[in-house]
Amino acid sequence: MTHQQLVEKLRGQLSDYRFNHCLRVEQTAMALAAENGVDITQAGIAGLLHDYAKEKSDAAFKAMIAKHQLDPELLAYGNNIWHGEVGQYFISEELGVTDPEILSAIAHHTSGAAQMSTLDKIIFVADYVEPGRDYPGAAAARASVAAGLDAAVAYELDHTLIHLIDKQQRVYPAMFAAYNQYGIKQEEH
Numbered sequence: 001m002t003h004q005q006l007v008e009k010l011r012g013q014l015s016d017y018r019f020n021h022c023l024r025v026e027q028t029a030m031a032l033a034a035e036n037g038v039d040i041t042q043a044g045i046a047g048l049l050h051d052y053a054k055e056k057s058d059a060a061f062k063a064m065i066a067k068h069q070l071d072p073e074l075l076a077y078g079n080n081i082w083h084g085e086v087g088q089y090f091i092s093e094e095l096g097v098t099d100p101e102i103l104s105a106i107a108h109h110t111s112g113a114a115q116m117s118t119l120d121k122i123i124f125v126a127d128y129v130e131p132g133r134d135y136p137g138a139a140a141a142r143a144s145v146a147a148g149l150d151a152a153v154a155y156e157l158d159h160t161l162i163h164l165i166d167k168q169q170r171v172y173p174a175m176f177a178a179y180n181q182y183g184i185k186q187e188e189h
């Protein structure tokens with residue numbers, strides 16, 4: 001599929017609000033890719049498509065989990081985890097995007113993972129700091145990017161985890177693993 005065809009497919013899946021967010025994540029991811037020596041086209045596609053499955057129904061996700069015999073533990077989570085971890089299957093099946101590096105970055109974009117490639121980190125961060133984001137602390141998150149990609153990943157893991165615990169929400173285990181790898185102080189590595 002051409003870039004324009006992917007854009008149109010994405011537009012057909014999402015509200016205007018989320019579609020525009022995806023376009024901003026695409027641009028942010030491409031800029032971070034240029035700064036970090038990652039393929040810009042790959043980062044752009046991953047950024048563009050990262051939320052492709054976000055507005056799929058719960059029933060559609062559960063059917064995809066069953067179809068691919070994915071870890072049944074996924075059923076204990078919801079859309080926030082599914083649209084990445086399970087969303088990658090919709091992207092490969094419906095859009096024909098099968099580059100494992102792109103799919104990995106999309107799979108891990110909300111939780112992070114114990115081992116993250118530079119592209120994984122770029123999409124994780126781009127989603128959090130794209131210029132339309134206006135949550136409390138967004139400015140500080142953007143400032144963390146100036147200290148480098150790893151600093152931004154650490155900032156995002158720390159603050160997302162604190163937020164989830166503050167709300168007494170379930171934490172996907174990959175996020176704890178990501179925190180232990182990338183969220184702790186550098187000197188403790």
Ligand SMILES: [Fe+2]
Binds near residue numbers: 051083109110127
């Ligand atoms: Fe997302």
Ligand SMILES: [Fe+2]
Binds near residue numbers: 021025050051127
């Ligand atoms: Fe997003």
